[in-house]
Amino acid sequence: MASLTVENYLKAALQIAMRDEVEWISTGQLATALQVSPGTVTSMLKTLADSGLAEYRPYEGARLTREGQSLALRMLRRHRLLELFLVKTLDLSWDQVHEEAENMEHAVSDMLIDRIDEFLGHPAADPHGDPIPAADGEMRTDGSECVPLSSVEPGAEICVARVTNQDPEFLRFLADSGLTIGATGQVAQNSAEAGIVSTEFAGRTIALGHPAARQVLVRVGGLGLP
Secondary structure (H helix, E strand, O other): OOOHHHHHHHHHHHHHHHHHOOOOEOHHHHHHHHOOOHHHHHHHHHHHHHOOOEEEEOOOEEEEOHHHHHHHHHHHHHHHHHHHHHHHHHOOOOOOHHHHHHHHOOOOOHHHHHHHHHHOOOOOEOOOOOEOEOOOOOEOOOOOOOEEHHHOOOOOEEEEEEEOOOOHHHHHHHHHHOOOOOOEEEEEEEEOOOOEEEEEEOOEEEEEEHHHHOOEEEEEOOOOOO
16 A cells, blocks of 8 residues: 555646646656655655656656556545535535645545545536546546636636636635636736736636736636536
8 A cells, every 4th residue: 555655746746747748757846846855756756666656767757657647546536526525515615625635535445435426426627627537547527628817818708617726825815806616707908018917707807917827727718617
């Protein structure tokens, strides 16, 4: 049975690979994601390689093996289903569930996760819009394209589909501004020079800097979520 630390490393590596659409992950990326030193990451990557969960190359980083990816997807499935379960059944807000799911995901059984999945109706996404892996590891998606809010032209109708930054303070700011999953609005202005996107949601004007707007993914056309 993999340790909690191993599971966290594998899940973090998978999320980086999926986010950046890369195969190899650098030690620096993992160190930043897990808030540990590069030396600590290097030691763990060697351990993962010895266990057959990853391939490791000095100065290049690591990539997950098929076994490592399978375990990482299993942890990601647990985490995202638990987040949605806490929102749906205990009425926790989307800024409260990440840490709770982090604590719970290592303790629950696959049987319980499968029952939660069934209870929730086999959902496609968690409270932040992140896709949920099915039991076979396939990502559930409705097939529609999402783009960063920072890239949308003025005048476009948009629907908030996903938020990649799960910092509680950032999520609370979005919720207070009305930029929650499924919210529809319009891009009023997008200034590359000023680095600001101005949007209108439910009669309110919300301005985001481009770094923040890149972390909000939208569907262009205002199509709502299923």
